[in-house]
Every structure is written in C-alpha cells, then in structure tokens.
Amino acid sequence: MLLVAGACIASPCEAAWDLITRSDDGLMTFYGDRSSIVAHGHLTQVRLLFDYAHLQQDPDTLIEHRSTIEVASIDCSGRSIAAVEATSYERNMGKGRPVVRNERPADGLVRFVKAAPASIDDKVVTFTCTSRAHHASSARTR
Secondary structure (H helix, E strand, O other): OOOOOOOOOOOOOOOOEEEEEEOOOOOEEEEEEEEEEEEEOOEEEEEEEEEEEEEEEOOOOOOEEEEEEEEEEEEOOOOEEEEEEEEEEOOHHHOOOEEEEEOOOOOOOOOOEEOOOOOHHHHHHHHHHHHHHHHHHHHHHO
C-alpha cells in the first residue's frame, strides 16, 4: 500500500516546478516537484505536471483540459513508474478549475511500467531518483 503525504498531492498547490523534458513534437512539457519527493520503503512518490501546448479533449466525455498534475510512484532500482492519481485542469500549469480527477485504483494496487531507455518515463525516473538521492545526502549532512 502506498501512502500519500500532504494536502496538495494532486492539487494545484504552489510548487516549484522543475523542467524534466519536452516531447519530441513539442506538444507536451513535463515538470517535477522536487519538494514533493518522498521515499516509502523501496518506492518513491513524486508530483508531476504535464502541460499541453494545445487544448486536450477526452474523446468519451468531451471534457477539455490544458494540464494534468499526477502523483506517481517510482521504483528507482527497477526503473519503473506507476500513476497513482491525477487531476486535470482547465488551464496550463495546473491552474484553473479541476475538470477531471482519476483517483487511486479501488484495490489500492498500482500498475508499474518499465521505463524504456531514453524515453520520457526514463527521464522522469532519473529526475525523481537523482533528486531523492540528493535529498537523502543533504539530510545526512545537516
């Protein structure tokens, strides 16, 4: 079971979003919130922001959005990632009204996907695991 810490996990709380990467076509930009990185045993939790260059529309519901804030669980040693929960917003950078919320699976189990080398998932895993290691070493030197 993965615990979620903090009140602004998948909400638009003020965050210092760090650029992780952009999609090859430039239509999506991926950010991470270093201050949200929390270790839970061998897993690490992080808040991510997916910002879209163009308005997105769900084909089933026709709900439109411009960004999504997601909580992801990362297995640093296994180089894999799983979405835990996500909220999509009407404006860029997690601003505006929340329009869609995908909560954690009812069974509490998240599905991990192996991050392919040089993929966006791989860059997210590297960002998270490198930041986690930096936070751990900073905490030890205080």
